Amino acid sequence: MMSSRERVRLALEHQEPDCLPLDLGATTVTGMHVDTVYRLRQTLDLDAPGTPVKVIEPFQMLGEIKPDLQNALAIDTARVCGSGTHFGFPLEGWKEWTTFGGTPALVPAGFNTQPEPNGDLLLYPQGDRSAPASGRMPRGGFYFDAIVRQAPGNEEPRVEDNLEEFTVFSDQEVEYYRRSTEELYTQTDKALVLNVGGVSLGDIARVPGMGLKRPRGIRGIEDWYMSLSTRRDHIYKIFEGQTEINLVNLEKLHAAVGERVAVAYLTGADFGTQNGPLISPQTYRNLFLPFHKRVNDWVHQNTTWKTLMHSCGSIWALLDDFISAGFDIINPVQCSAAHMNPFDLKRKFGSRITFWGGGVDTQSTLPFGSPQEVRSEVCERIRAFGPGGGFVFNAVHNIQALVPAENVLTMYRTAREYGRYPLRLESAA
Protein backbone atom coordinates (compact mmCIF):
# COMPACT_ATOMS: atom_id res chain seq x y z
CA MET A 1 0.00 0.00 0.00
CA MET A 2 1.35 3.37 -1.02
CA SER A 3 1.88 6.17 1.47
CA SER A 4 -0.65 8.99 1.40
CA ARG A 5 2.10 11.36 0.37
CA GLU A 6 3.07 9.24 -2.62
CA ARG A 7 -0.58 8.70 -3.55
CA VAL A 8 -1.28 12.41 -3.70
CA ARG A 9 2.02 13.11 -5.50
CA LEU A 10 1.20 10.70 -8.29
CA ALA A 11 -2.33 12.03 -8.66
CA LEU A 12 -0.97 15.57 -8.96
CA GLU A 13 1.46 14.37 -11.61
CA HIS A 14 -1.50 13.02 -13.57
CA GLN A 15 -0.59 9.43 -12.95
CA GLU A 16 -2.78 6.75 -11.40
CA PRO A 17 -1.70 5.85 -7.84
CA ASP A 18 -2.92 2.73 -6.05
CA CYS A 19 -6.17 4.42 -5.20
CA LEU A 20 -7.89 7.75 -5.33
CA PRO A 21 -6.48 10.20 -2.76
CA LEU A 22 -9.07 11.53 -0.34
CA ASP A 23 -9.11 14.96 1.29
CA LEU A 24 -11.03 16.23 4.28
CA GLY A 25 -9.85 19.33 6.05
CA ALA A 26 -6.59 20.05 4.22
CA THR A 27 -7.92 23.50 3.38
CA THR A 28 -10.55 25.85 4.70
CA VAL A 29 -12.66 25.04 1.64
CA THR A 30 -12.48 21.24 1.90
CA GLY A 31 -13.51 20.90 5.52
CA MET A 32 -16.67 20.34 7.50
CA HIS A 33 -18.96 22.37 9.74
CA VAL A 34 -18.36 21.76 13.44
CA ASP A 35 -21.93 20.44 13.97
CA THR A 36 -21.38 17.76 11.34
CA VAL A 37 -17.90 16.90 12.66
CA TYR A 38 -19.44 16.36 16.09
CA ARG A 39 -22.20 14.10 14.76
CA LEU A 40 -19.74 12.16 12.64
CA ARG A 41 -17.40 11.61 15.57
CA GLN A 42 -20.33 10.43 17.68
CA THR A 43 -21.55 8.11 14.93
CA LEU A 44 -18.06 6.60 14.65
CA ASP A 45 -17.80 6.32 18.44
CA LEU A 46 -14.62 8.36 18.47
CA ASP A 47 -15.66 10.42 21.48
CA ALA A 48 -17.81 10.16 24.56
CA PRO A 49 -21.06 12.12 24.12
CA GLY A 50 -20.55 15.77 24.95
CA THR A 51 -16.87 15.86 23.99
CA PRO A 52 -16.39 19.27 22.41
CA VAL A 53 -14.96 19.80 18.93
CA LYS A 54 -12.52 22.62 18.23
CA VAL A 55 -13.60 25.33 15.80
CA ILE A 56 -10.46 25.78 13.76
CA GLU A 57 -11.95 28.37 11.41
CA PRO A 58 -14.58 30.60 13.06
CA PHE A 59 -15.86 32.42 9.93
CA GLN A 60 -17.22 29.22 8.43
CA MET A 61 -17.33 27.43 11.81
CA LEU A 62 -15.21 24.55 10.57
CA GLY A 63 -14.52 21.74 13.00
CA GLU A 64 -11.13 20.18 13.61
CA ILE A 65 -10.44 17.02 11.64
CA LYS A 66 -8.30 15.11 14.09
CA PRO A 67 -6.03 12.20 13.16
CA ASP A 68 -8.48 9.57 14.42
CA LEU A 69 -11.19 10.89 12.11
CA GLN A 70 -8.72 11.17 9.25
CA ASN A 71 -7.77 7.54 9.77
CA ALA A 72 -11.39 6.38 10.08
CA LEU A 73 -12.15 7.92 6.70
CA ALA A 74 -8.77 7.02 5.13
CA ILE A 75 -7.90 10.64 4.45
CA ASP A 76 -4.60 11.28 2.69
CA THR A 77 -4.08 14.96 3.42
CA ALA A 78 -3.46 17.36 6.30
CA ARG A 79 -3.57 21.10 6.71
CA VAL A 80 -0.71 23.43 7.53
CA CYS A 81 -2.00 26.86 8.47
CA GLY A 82 -1.03 30.03 10.25
CA SER A 83 -1.99 31.07 13.74
CA GLY A 84 -4.59 33.64 12.73
CA THR A 85 -8.24 33.77 11.76
CA HIS A 86 -10.42 35.96 9.52
CA PHE A 87 -11.47 37.88 12.62
CA GLY A 88 -7.93 38.80 13.60
CA PHE A 89 -7.70 36.77 16.80
CA PRO A 90 -5.34 33.81 17.09
CA LEU A 91 -6.20 30.14 17.31
CA GLU A 92 -5.35 29.77 20.98
CA GLY A 93 -6.77 29.98 24.49
CA TRP A 94 -9.59 27.51 23.84
CA LYS A 95 -12.84 28.01 25.73
CA GLU A 96 -16.14 26.20 25.76
CA TRP A 97 -19.02 27.32 23.58
CA THR A 98 -22.21 25.81 22.26
CA THR A 99 -23.49 26.28 18.73
CA PHE A 100 -27.11 27.10 17.96
CA GLY A 101 -27.34 23.47 16.86
CA GLY A 102 -26.42 22.38 20.37
CA THR A 103 -22.93 21.16 19.50
CA PRO A 104 -20.39 21.40 22.32
CA ALA A 105 -17.42 23.25 20.88
CA LEU A 106 -14.14 24.86 21.80
CA VAL A 107 -13.48 28.31 20.37
CA PRO A 108 -10.44 30.59 20.59
CA ALA A 109 -10.17 33.01 23.50
CA GLY A 110 -10.72 35.96 21.14
CA PHE A 111 -14.04 34.53 19.92
CA ASN A 112 -16.12 37.09 21.82
CA THR A 113 -19.75 37.34 20.93
CA GLN A 114 -22.65 39.57 21.90
CA PRO A 115 -26.28 38.59 21.42
CA GLU A 116 -28.59 41.04 19.67
CA PRO A 117 -32.16 41.57 20.94
CA ASN A 118 -33.42 39.30 18.12
CA GLY A 119 -31.04 36.53 19.11
CA ASP A 120 -28.44 37.05 16.38
CA LEU A 121 -24.82 36.82 17.49
CA LEU A 122 -22.24 39.48 16.80
CA LEU A 123 -18.52 38.69 16.63
CA TYR A 124 -15.79 41.27 17.09
CA PRO A 125 -12.52 42.00 15.30
CA GLN A 126 -9.52 40.88 17.33
CA GLY A 127 -11.94 39.94 20.10
CA ASP A 128 -12.47 43.61 20.94
CA ARG A 129 -16.09 44.25 21.94
CA SER A 130 -15.44 48.01 22.00
CA ALA A 131 -14.93 48.01 18.24
CA PRO A 132 -17.86 47.77 15.79
CA ALA A 133 -18.82 44.13 15.29
CA SER A 134 -17.49 42.60 12.09
CA GLY A 135 -19.49 39.37 11.88
CA ARG A 136 -23.09 38.30 12.39
CA MET A 137 -24.56 34.83 12.87
CA PRO A 138 -28.36 34.92 12.51
CA ARG A 139 -30.29 33.30 15.34
CA GLY A 140 -30.33 29.57 14.64
CA GLY A 141 -27.63 29.99 12.01
CA PHE A 142 -24.47 28.03 11.41
CA TYR A 143 -21.74 30.53 10.62
CA PHE A 144 -20.95 34.18 10.41
CA ASP A 145 -21.48 36.65 7.62
CA ALA A 146 -19.33 39.74 7.34
CA ILE A 147 -20.82 43.02 8.48
CA VAL A 148 -19.90 45.71 6.00
CA ARG A 149 -18.43 48.64 7.91
CA GLN A 150 -17.47 50.81 4.98
CA ALA A 151 -17.07 54.42 5.99
CA PRO A 152 -19.46 56.73 4.09
CA GLY A 153 -18.13 59.28 1.62
CA ASN A 154 -15.68 56.81 0.15
CA GLU A 155 -15.49 58.40 -3.30
CA GLU A 156 -11.69 58.70 -3.19
CA PRO A 157 -10.38 55.56 -1.48
CA ARG A 158 -6.65 55.13 -1.03
CA VAL A 159 -4.83 52.03 -2.23
CA GLU A 160 -3.09 51.56 1.09
CA ASP A 161 -6.43 51.37 2.91
CA ASN A 162 -7.21 48.06 1.21
CA LEU A 163 -3.74 46.74 2.05
CA GLU A 164 -3.90 47.31 5.80
CA GLU A 165 -4.63 43.68 6.61
CA PHE A 166 -1.91 42.25 4.34
CA THR A 167 1.39 42.28 6.16
CA VAL A 168 4.73 40.53 6.00
CA PHE A 169 4.74 37.52 8.32
CA SER A 170 6.55 37.95 11.59
CA ASP A 171 9.32 35.53 12.56
CA GLN A 172 6.90 34.12 15.11
CA GLU A 173 4.30 33.40 12.46
CA VAL A 174 6.84 31.76 10.18
CA GLU A 175 8.00 29.61 13.11
CA TYR A 176 4.37 28.57 13.69
CA TYR A 177 4.18 27.33 10.10
CA ARG A 178 7.56 25.62 10.39
CA ARG A 179 6.71 23.81 13.61
CA SER A 180 3.32 22.67 12.33
CA THR A 181 4.86 21.38 9.10
CA GLU A 182 7.62 19.55 10.93
CA GLU A 183 5.15 17.80 13.26
CA LEU A 184 2.81 16.72 10.52
CA TYR A 185 5.61 15.67 8.17
CA THR A 186 7.48 13.56 10.71
CA GLN A 187 4.52 12.15 12.62
CA THR A 188 2.21 11.32 9.71
CA ASP A 189 2.47 10.23 6.11
CA LYS A 190 -0.17 12.71 4.97
CA ALA A 191 0.37 15.00 2.01
CA LEU A 192 0.55 18.50 3.45
CA VAL A 193 -1.35 21.47 2.08
CA LEU A 194 0.03 24.88 2.97
CA ASN A 195 -2.79 27.36 3.57
CA VAL A 196 -1.28 30.76 2.89
CA GLY A 197 -3.41 33.57 4.18
CA GLY A 198 -3.49 36.78 2.23
CA VAL A 199 -2.62 35.57 -1.23
CA SER A 200 -6.22 35.75 -2.42
CA LEU A 201 -6.71 38.81 -4.61
CA GLY A 202 -10.21 40.26 -4.42
CA ASP A 203 -11.43 37.49 -2.16
CA ILE A 204 -14.87 38.73 -1.23
CA ALA A 205 -14.62 36.94 2.13
CA ARG A 206 -11.65 39.18 2.94
CA VAL A 207 -12.79 42.45 1.35
CA PRO A 208 -14.91 43.56 4.35
CA GLY A 209 -11.79 43.32 6.55
CA MET A 210 -13.40 41.41 9.41
CA GLY A 211 -10.13 41.31 11.33
CA LEU A 212 -9.72 45.09 11.34
CA LYS A 213 -11.27 47.26 13.99
CA ARG A 214 -11.98 50.20 11.71
CA PRO A 215 -11.46 49.23 8.09
CA ARG A 216 -11.00 51.95 5.51
CA GLY A 217 -11.02 51.80 1.73
CA ILE A 218 -13.44 49.80 -0.40
CA ARG A 219 -15.09 47.34 1.97
CA GLY A 220 -18.64 46.93 0.66
CA ILE A 221 -19.31 43.86 -1.43
CA GLU A 222 -21.30 45.59 -4.16
CA ASP A 223 -18.84 48.50 -4.14
CA TRP A 224 -15.97 46.09 -4.62
CA TYR A 225 -17.56 44.33 -7.58
CA MET A 226 -18.46 47.64 -9.19
CA SER A 227 -14.91 48.88 -8.62
CA LEU A 228 -13.59 46.04 -10.78
CA SER A 229 -15.16 48.00 -13.63
CA THR A 230 -15.15 51.63 -12.48
CA ARG A 231 -11.83 51.77 -10.63
CA ARG A 232 -9.65 49.37 -12.62
CA ASP A 233 -6.39 51.22 -12.10
CA HIS A 234 -7.04 51.52 -8.40
CA ILE A 235 -7.77 47.80 -8.04
CA TYR A 236 -4.68 46.97 -10.12
CA LYS A 237 -2.55 48.92 -7.66
CA ILE A 238 -4.11 47.13 -4.70
CA PHE A 239 -3.31 43.78 -6.29
CA GLU A 240 0.19 44.97 -7.09
CA GLY A 241 0.79 45.89 -3.45
CA GLN A 242 -0.74 42.64 -2.20
CA THR A 243 1.40 40.57 -4.56
CA GLU A 244 4.62 42.20 -3.39
CA ILE A 245 3.76 41.21 0.19
CA ASN A 246 2.67 37.73 -0.90
CA LEU A 247 5.97 37.03 -2.62
CA VAL A 248 7.95 38.07 0.44
CA ASN A 249 5.79 35.78 2.60
CA LEU A 250 6.06 32.85 0.22
CA GLU A 251 9.83 33.15 0.25
CA LYS A 252 9.86 33.20 4.05
CA LEU A 253 7.55 30.20 4.23
CA HIS A 254 9.57 28.23 1.73
CA ALA A 255 12.73 28.87 3.73
CA ALA A 256 10.91 27.49 6.78
CA VAL A 257 8.99 24.50 5.38
CA GLY A 258 11.01 23.60 2.29
CA GLU A 259 9.62 20.85 0.11
CA ARG A 260 7.74 19.17 2.95
CA VAL A 261 4.45 20.56 1.71
CA ALA A 262 2.97 19.12 -1.46
CA VAL A 263 0.48 21.87 -2.25
CA ALA A 264 0.09 25.60 -1.60
CA TYR A 265 -3.52 26.75 -1.39
CA LEU A 266 -3.07 30.22 -2.82
CA THR A 267 -6.41 31.82 -3.56
CA GLY A 268 -10.04 31.43 -2.50
CA ALA A 269 -11.59 34.29 -4.48
CA ASP A 270 -14.67 33.14 -6.39
CA PHE A 271 -14.96 33.85 -10.10
CA GLY A 272 -18.16 31.97 -10.86
CA THR A 273 -21.85 32.22 -10.05
CA GLN A 274 -24.39 29.46 -10.35
CA ASN A 275 -25.02 30.43 -13.98
CA GLY A 276 -21.75 31.73 -15.40
CA PRO A 277 -18.59 33.69 -14.69
CA LEU A 278 -18.91 36.41 -12.09
CA ILE A 279 -16.62 38.71 -14.08
CA SER A 280 -15.74 38.79 -17.75
CA PRO A 281 -12.74 36.77 -18.94
CA GLN A 282 -11.23 40.07 -20.06
CA THR A 283 -11.47 41.49 -16.54
CA TYR A 284 -9.78 38.37 -15.18
CA ARG A 285 -6.99 38.68 -17.76
CA ASN A 286 -6.47 42.39 -17.15
CA LEU A 287 -6.72 42.55 -13.39
CA PHE A 288 -5.99 39.15 -11.88
CA LEU A 289 -4.01 37.02 -14.28
CA PRO A 290 -0.77 39.05 -14.26
CA PHE A 291 -0.50 38.72 -10.49
CA HIS A 292 -1.65 35.12 -10.30
CA LYS A 293 1.01 34.31 -12.88
CA ARG A 294 3.71 36.10 -10.95
CA VAL A 295 2.96 34.11 -7.83
CA ASN A 296 2.62 30.79 -9.65
CA ASP A 297 5.85 31.43 -11.54
CA TRP A 298 7.69 32.12 -8.30
CA VAL A 299 6.34 28.93 -6.72
CA HIS A 300 7.19 26.80 -9.73
CA GLN A 301 10.67 28.29 -10.14
CA ASN A 302 11.61 28.04 -6.48
CA THR A 303 9.73 25.09 -5.00
CA THR A 304 8.28 21.68 -5.83
CA TRP A 305 4.84 22.74 -4.59
CA LYS A 306 1.73 22.46 -6.69
CA THR A 307 -0.59 25.47 -6.53
CA LEU A 308 -4.28 25.20 -5.71
CA MET A 309 -6.94 27.68 -6.74
CA HIS A 310 -10.43 27.68 -5.24
CA SER A 311 -13.27 29.18 -7.21
CA CYS A 312 -16.91 28.33 -6.69
CA GLY A 313 -19.43 28.46 -9.49
CA SER A 314 -19.53 28.14 -13.23
CA ILE A 315 -15.93 28.71 -14.39
CA TRP A 316 -15.79 26.76 -17.65
CA ALA A 317 -15.23 30.01 -19.57
CA LEU A 318 -12.31 30.94 -17.32
CA LEU A 319 -10.46 27.65 -16.86
CA ASP A 320 -8.12 28.14 -19.82
CA ASP A 321 -7.08 31.45 -18.24
CA PHE A 322 -6.61 29.88 -14.81
CA ILE A 323 -4.35 27.28 -16.41
CA SER A 324 -2.45 30.02 -18.28
CA ALA A 325 -1.99 31.76 -14.94
CA GLY A 326 -0.15 28.65 -13.81
CA PHE A 327 -2.53 26.98 -11.36
CA ASP A 328 -1.97 23.25 -11.04
CA ILE A 329 -5.14 22.38 -9.16
CA ILE A 330 -8.72 23.66 -9.26
CA ASN A 331 -11.20 23.34 -6.39
CA PRO A 332 -14.10 22.82 -5.54
CA VAL A 333 -15.31 21.86 -9.05
CA GLN A 334 -18.94 22.84 -8.64
CA CYS A 335 -20.57 20.49 -11.12
CA SER A 336 -24.04 21.75 -10.15
CA ALA A 337 -23.22 25.11 -11.74
CA ALA A 338 -23.87 25.78 -15.42
CA HIS A 339 -21.52 24.31 -18.03
CA MET A 340 -19.64 22.24 -15.42
CA ASN A 341 -20.40 18.72 -16.60
CA PRO A 342 -17.72 16.52 -15.00
CA PHE A 343 -17.05 14.43 -18.12
CA ASP A 344 -16.67 17.56 -20.28
CA LEU A 345 -14.37 19.16 -17.72
CA LYS A 346 -12.11 16.12 -17.64
CA ARG A 347 -12.07 15.80 -21.41
CA LYS A 348 -11.14 19.42 -22.06
CA PHE A 349 -8.98 20.32 -19.08
CA GLY A 350 -8.05 17.08 -17.36
CA SER A 351 -4.56 16.75 -18.79
CA ARG A 352 -3.66 20.29 -17.74
CA ILE A 353 -5.15 20.72 -14.27
CA THR A 354 -5.98 18.47 -11.32
CA PHE A 355 -9.55 18.43 -10.07
CA TRP A 356 -9.58 18.65 -6.26
CA GLY A 357 -13.21 18.30 -5.21
CA GLY A 358 -16.20 17.58 -7.38
CA GLY A 359 -16.93 14.37 -5.49
CA VAL A 360 -20.64 14.89 -4.89
CA ASP A 361 -23.23 17.63 -5.34
CA THR A 362 -23.38 19.52 -2.06
CA GLN A 363 -26.37 21.64 -3.06
CA SER A 364 -28.70 18.67 -3.35
CA THR A 365 -27.39 15.10 -3.14
CA LEU A 366 -25.17 15.22 -0.08
CA PRO A 367 -27.53 17.19 2.19
CA PHE A 368 -30.89 15.95 0.91
CA GLY A 369 -30.28 12.70 -0.97
CA SER A 370 -30.41 9.13 0.21
CA PRO A 371 -27.18 7.23 0.89
CA GLN A 372 -27.84 5.27 -2.33
CA GLU A 373 -28.06 8.51 -4.29
CA VAL A 374 -24.80 9.68 -2.70
CA ARG A 375 -23.16 6.40 -3.63
CA SER A 376 -24.36 6.57 -7.25
CA GLU A 377 -23.19 10.11 -7.68
CA VAL A 378 -19.76 9.48 -6.14
CA CYS A 379 -19.30 6.56 -8.56
CA GLU A 380 -20.27 8.77 -11.47
CA ARG A 381 -17.76 11.43 -10.41
CA ILE A 382 -14.99 8.84 -10.07
CA ARG A 383 -15.85 7.61 -13.57
CA ALA A 384 -15.59 11.16 -14.83
CA PHE A 385 -12.56 12.53 -13.01
CA GLY A 386 -10.61 9.45 -11.93
CA PRO A 387 -9.05 8.03 -15.10
CA GLY A 388 -5.42 8.98 -15.54
CA GLY A 389 -5.02 10.52 -12.11
CA GLY A 390 -5.36 14.28 -11.81
CA PHE A 391 -8.16 13.87 -9.25
CA VAL A 392 -8.14 14.29 -5.48
CA PHE A 393 -11.49 13.40 -3.98
CA ASN A 394 -13.45 15.83 -1.82
CA ALA A 395 -17.05 17.02 -1.69
CA VAL A 396 -17.80 20.31 -3.40
CA HIS A 397 -16.70 22.88 -0.79
CA ASN A 398 -17.01 22.44 2.97
CA ILE A 399 -19.54 19.91 4.14
CA GLN A 400 -22.29 22.00 5.70
CA ALA A 401 -24.28 21.66 8.88
CA LEU A 402 -27.36 19.43 8.76
CA VAL A 403 -25.73 16.97 6.34
CA PRO A 404 -26.55 13.48 7.63
CA ALA A 405 -23.52 11.65 9.03
CA GLU A 406 -24.60 8.57 7.09
CA ASN A 407 -24.27 10.47 3.81
CA VAL A 408 -20.78 11.67 4.71
CA LEU A 409 -19.70 8.14 5.62
CA THR A 410 -21.25 6.72 2.46
CA MET A 411 -19.42 9.31 0.39
CA TYR A 412 -15.98 8.46 1.75
CA ARG A 413 -16.53 4.74 1.91
CA THR A 414 -17.70 4.71 -1.71
CA ALA A 415 -14.70 6.76 -2.78
CA ARG A 416 -12.38 4.32 -1.05
CA GLU A 417 -14.19 1.21 -2.32
CA TYR A 418 -14.50 2.28 -5.95
CA GLY A 419 -11.44 4.51 -6.11
CA ARG A 420 -8.92 1.69 -6.44
CA TYR A 421 -6.84 1.85 -9.61
CA PRO A 422 -7.27 0.49 -12.19
CA LEU A 423 -10.82 1.74 -11.80
CA ARG A 424 -13.50 -0.94 -12.05
CA LEU A 425 -16.84 0.74 -11.77
CA GLU A 426 -18.95 -1.73 -13.76
CA SER A 427 -20.32 -3.29 -10.61
CA ALA A 428 -20.81 0.04 -8.90
CA ALA A 429 -24.20 1.64 -8.48
Place this chain on the structure above:
Amino acid sequence: MAQFEELKQAIIDGKAPVAKELTDKMLKEGVRPGEFFPKAIIPAMDEVGRRMRECEFFIPEVLIAARAARASSDILRPLLVGADAMVAAGIVVCGTVKGDLHDIGKNIVAMMLESAGFKIVDLGVDVTAEKIVDAVRQNNANLVAMSALLTTTMVNMKGVVEALTAAGLRDKVKIMVGGAPVTDAWAHSIGADGYGKDAPAAVELARQLVAV
Protein backbone atom coordinates in the same frame (compact mmCIF):
# COMPACT_ATOMS: atom_id res chain seq x y z
CA MET B 1 -37.05 61.23 -28.53
CA ALA B 2 -33.26 61.53 -28.58
CA GLN B 3 -33.02 62.33 -24.90
CA PHE B 4 -34.79 59.10 -23.87
CA GLU B 5 -32.30 57.23 -26.02
CA GLU B 6 -29.47 59.11 -24.33
CA LEU B 7 -30.83 58.26 -20.86
CA LYS B 8 -31.32 54.64 -21.86
CA GLN B 9 -27.69 54.48 -23.02
CA ALA B 10 -26.42 56.18 -19.84
CA ILE B 11 -28.15 53.50 -17.78
CA ILE B 12 -26.77 50.63 -19.88
CA ASP B 13 -23.29 52.16 -19.64
CA GLY B 14 -23.66 52.54 -15.90
CA LYS B 15 -23.20 56.30 -15.90
CA ALA B 16 -25.18 57.23 -12.79
CA PRO B 17 -24.25 60.94 -12.68
CA VAL B 18 -25.23 61.31 -16.35
CA ALA B 19 -28.52 59.46 -15.75
CA LYS B 20 -29.29 61.73 -12.81
CA GLU B 21 -28.39 64.92 -14.68
CA LEU B 22 -30.40 63.94 -17.75
CA THR B 23 -33.44 63.02 -15.67
CA ASP B 24 -33.33 66.39 -13.88
CA LYS B 25 -32.88 68.26 -17.18
CA MET B 26 -35.69 66.45 -18.96
CA LEU B 27 -38.09 67.02 -16.06
CA LYS B 28 -37.25 70.75 -16.08
CA GLU B 29 -37.96 70.77 -19.83
CA GLY B 30 -41.44 69.43 -19.15
CA VAL B 31 -41.09 65.72 -19.84
CA ARG B 32 -43.80 63.89 -17.84
CA PRO B 33 -42.41 61.66 -15.05
CA GLY B 34 -44.56 58.78 -16.21
CA GLU B 35 -42.79 58.63 -19.58
CA PHE B 36 -39.36 57.77 -18.26
CA PHE B 37 -39.99 54.15 -17.30
CA PRO B 38 -41.56 52.93 -20.54
CA LYS B 39 -39.31 54.99 -22.82
CA ALA B 40 -35.92 54.73 -21.12
CA ILE B 41 -35.59 52.77 -17.88
CA ILE B 42 -37.48 49.61 -18.80
CA PRO B 43 -35.86 49.28 -22.26
CA ALA B 44 -32.45 49.96 -20.68
CA MET B 45 -32.79 47.21 -18.11
CA ASP B 46 -34.29 44.82 -20.67
CA GLU B 47 -31.11 45.37 -22.69
CA VAL B 48 -28.99 44.82 -19.56
CA GLY B 49 -30.86 41.57 -19.02
CA ARG B 50 -30.23 40.50 -22.60
CA ARG B 51 -26.53 41.22 -22.28
CA MET B 52 -26.44 39.22 -19.04
CA ARG B 53 -28.03 36.23 -20.74
CA GLU B 54 -25.58 36.54 -23.66
CA CYS B 55 -22.63 36.73 -21.26
CA GLU B 56 -21.70 40.22 -22.41
CA PHE B 57 -22.50 41.71 -19.01
CA PHE B 58 -21.39 40.23 -15.72
CA ILE B 59 -22.04 41.12 -12.09
CA PRO B 60 -19.99 44.36 -12.06
CA GLU B 61 -21.68 45.72 -15.21
CA VAL B 62 -25.14 44.75 -13.98
CA LEU B 63 -24.60 46.42 -10.59
CA ILE B 64 -23.34 49.59 -12.23
CA ALA B 65 -26.26 49.73 -14.65
CA ALA B 66 -28.73 49.11 -11.81
CA ARG B 67 -27.12 51.94 -9.86
CA ALA B 68 -27.57 54.25 -12.82
CA ALA B 69 -31.21 53.19 -13.19
CA ARG B 70 -31.77 53.94 -9.54
CA ALA B 71 -30.15 57.36 -9.93
CA SER B 72 -32.97 58.18 -12.34
CA SER B 73 -35.81 56.33 -10.60
CA ASP B 74 -35.03 57.83 -7.19
CA ILE B 75 -35.81 61.26 -8.65
CA LEU B 76 -38.95 60.05 -10.40
CA ARG B 77 -40.57 57.95 -7.71
CA PRO B 78 -41.93 60.82 -5.55
CA LEU B 79 -43.32 62.46 -8.71
CA LEU B 80 -45.29 59.45 -9.91
CA VAL B 81 -48.53 60.57 -8.24
CA GLY B 82 -51.86 61.95 -9.40
CA ALA B 83 -52.00 62.32 -13.15
CA ASP B 84 -48.48 60.96 -13.40
CA ALA B 85 -49.14 57.90 -11.30
CA MET B 86 -47.85 54.81 -12.98
CA VAL B 87 -49.84 51.63 -12.91
CA ALA B 88 -47.36 49.23 -11.43
CA ALA B 89 -46.86 46.03 -13.38
CA GLY B 90 -47.30 44.30 -10.05
CA ILE B 91 -46.57 44.71 -6.34
CA VAL B 92 -43.73 42.47 -5.21
CA VAL B 93 -42.81 41.62 -1.64
CA CYS B 94 -39.24 40.37 -1.77
CA GLY B 95 -36.60 39.25 0.64
CA THR B 96 -33.94 36.76 1.57
CA VAL B 97 -35.39 34.08 3.80
CA LYS B 98 -34.95 33.61 7.51
CA GLY B 99 -31.44 32.72 8.64
CA ASP B 100 -29.86 33.94 5.40
CA LEU B 101 -28.02 37.26 5.16
CA HIS B 102 -27.04 37.11 1.48
CA ASP B 103 -28.64 39.76 -0.66
CA ILE B 104 -26.65 40.69 -3.75
CA GLY B 105 -28.69 38.44 -6.03
CA LYS B 106 -31.94 39.51 -4.39
CA ASN B 107 -30.94 43.17 -4.75
CA ILE B 108 -30.20 42.77 -8.45
CA VAL B 109 -33.56 41.05 -8.97
CA ALA B 110 -35.35 43.81 -7.01
CA MET B 111 -33.62 46.53 -9.01
CA MET B 112 -34.44 44.88 -12.31
CA LEU B 113 -38.06 44.28 -11.29
CA GLU B 114 -38.39 47.91 -10.24
CA SER B 115 -36.85 49.06 -13.48
CA ALA B 116 -39.38 46.85 -15.26
CA GLY B 117 -42.18 48.81 -13.62
CA PHE B 118 -42.98 46.66 -10.60
CA LYS B 119 -43.53 48.23 -7.19
CA ILE B 120 -41.04 46.64 -4.80
CA VAL B 121 -41.47 46.12 -1.07
CA ASP B 122 -37.99 44.92 -0.12
CA LEU B 123 -37.95 43.34 3.33
CA GLY B 124 -34.19 42.82 3.29
CA VAL B 125 -32.53 39.73 4.71
CA ASP B 126 -33.28 37.17 7.42
CA VAL B 127 -36.98 37.63 6.77
CA THR B 128 -39.50 35.53 8.68
CA ALA B 129 -42.58 34.03 7.09
CA GLU B 130 -44.72 36.21 9.36
CA LYS B 131 -43.09 39.37 8.05
CA ILE B 132 -43.78 38.32 4.48
CA VAL B 133 -47.42 37.56 5.27
CA ASP B 134 -47.84 40.97 6.95
CA ALA B 135 -46.19 42.78 4.05
CA VAL B 136 -48.39 41.00 1.49
CA ARG B 137 -51.48 42.04 3.45
CA GLN B 138 -50.44 45.64 4.08
CA ASN B 139 -49.31 46.30 0.51
CA ASN B 140 -51.92 44.26 -1.31
CA ALA B 141 -49.08 42.49 -3.06
CA ASN B 142 -49.70 40.03 -5.86
CA LEU B 143 -46.17 38.64 -6.03
CA VAL B 144 -43.75 37.24 -3.48
CA ALA B 145 -40.10 36.79 -4.50
CA MET B 146 -37.84 34.86 -2.14
CA SER B 147 -34.11 34.26 -2.28
CA ALA B 148 -31.82 31.83 -0.44
CA LEU B 149 -28.14 31.11 -0.96
CA LEU B 150 -27.75 28.27 1.53
CA THR B 151 -28.94 24.68 1.59
CA THR B 152 -29.58 25.25 5.31
CA THR B 153 -31.96 28.17 4.70
CA MET B 154 -33.72 27.33 1.44
CA VAL B 155 -35.88 24.97 3.48
CA ASN B 156 -37.49 28.08 5.02
CA MET B 157 -39.09 28.93 1.67
CA LYS B 158 -41.54 26.10 2.26
CA GLY B 159 -42.56 27.74 5.54
CA VAL B 160 -43.43 30.92 3.69
CA VAL B 161 -45.69 29.07 1.26
CA GLU B 162 -47.39 27.37 4.20
CA ALA B 163 -47.75 30.64 6.13
CA LEU B 164 -49.37 32.38 3.16
CA THR B 165 -51.73 29.45 2.77
CA ALA B 166 -52.63 29.47 6.48
CA ALA B 167 -53.26 33.24 6.28
CA GLY B 168 -55.74 32.74 3.44
CA LEU B 169 -53.50 34.66 1.01
CA ARG B 170 -52.19 31.87 -1.18
CA ASP B 171 -54.65 32.45 -4.00
CA LYS B 172 -53.96 36.19 -3.95
CA VAL B 173 -50.21 35.94 -4.63
CA LYS B 174 -47.89 34.20 -7.00
CA ILE B 175 -44.71 32.95 -5.36
CA MET B 176 -41.36 32.91 -7.14
CA VAL B 177 -38.09 31.68 -5.72
CA GLY B 178 -34.44 31.87 -6.62
CA GLY B 179 -30.90 31.61 -5.32
CA ALA B 180 -27.87 29.42 -5.97
CA PRO B 181 -29.04 26.09 -4.51
CA VAL B 182 -32.66 26.57 -5.63
CA THR B 183 -33.92 24.68 -8.65
CA ASP B 184 -37.10 24.47 -10.67
CA ALA B 185 -37.80 21.07 -9.14
CA TRP B 186 -37.34 22.48 -5.64
CA ALA B 187 -39.67 25.37 -6.40
CA HIS B 188 -42.43 23.04 -7.47
CA SER B 189 -41.84 20.63 -4.62
CA ILE B 190 -42.59 23.38 -2.09
CA GLY B 191 -45.63 24.68 -3.93
CA ALA B 192 -44.09 27.83 -5.40
CA ASP B 193 -45.32 29.09 -8.75
CA GLY B 194 -41.99 29.51 -10.42
CA TYR B 195 -38.23 29.64 -10.26
CA GLY B 196 -35.99 32.33 -11.70
CA LYS B 197 -32.48 31.15 -12.43
CA ASP B 198 -31.14 34.67 -12.72
CA ALA B 199 -32.35 38.27 -12.63
CA PRO B 200 -33.52 38.55 -16.27
CA ALA B 201 -35.35 35.23 -15.88
CA ALA B 202 -36.97 36.55 -12.70
CA VAL B 203 -38.29 39.61 -14.54
CA GLU B 204 -39.64 37.45 -17.35
CA LEU B 205 -41.25 35.11 -14.82
CA ALA B 206 -42.79 37.98 -12.87
CA ARG B 207 -44.34 39.36 -16.05
CA GLN B 208 -45.78 35.95 -16.88
CA LEU B 209 -47.11 35.36 -13.37
CA VAL B 210 -48.97 38.68 -13.14
CA ALA B 211 -50.44 38.17 -16.59
CA VAL B 212 -52.15 34.95 -15.48
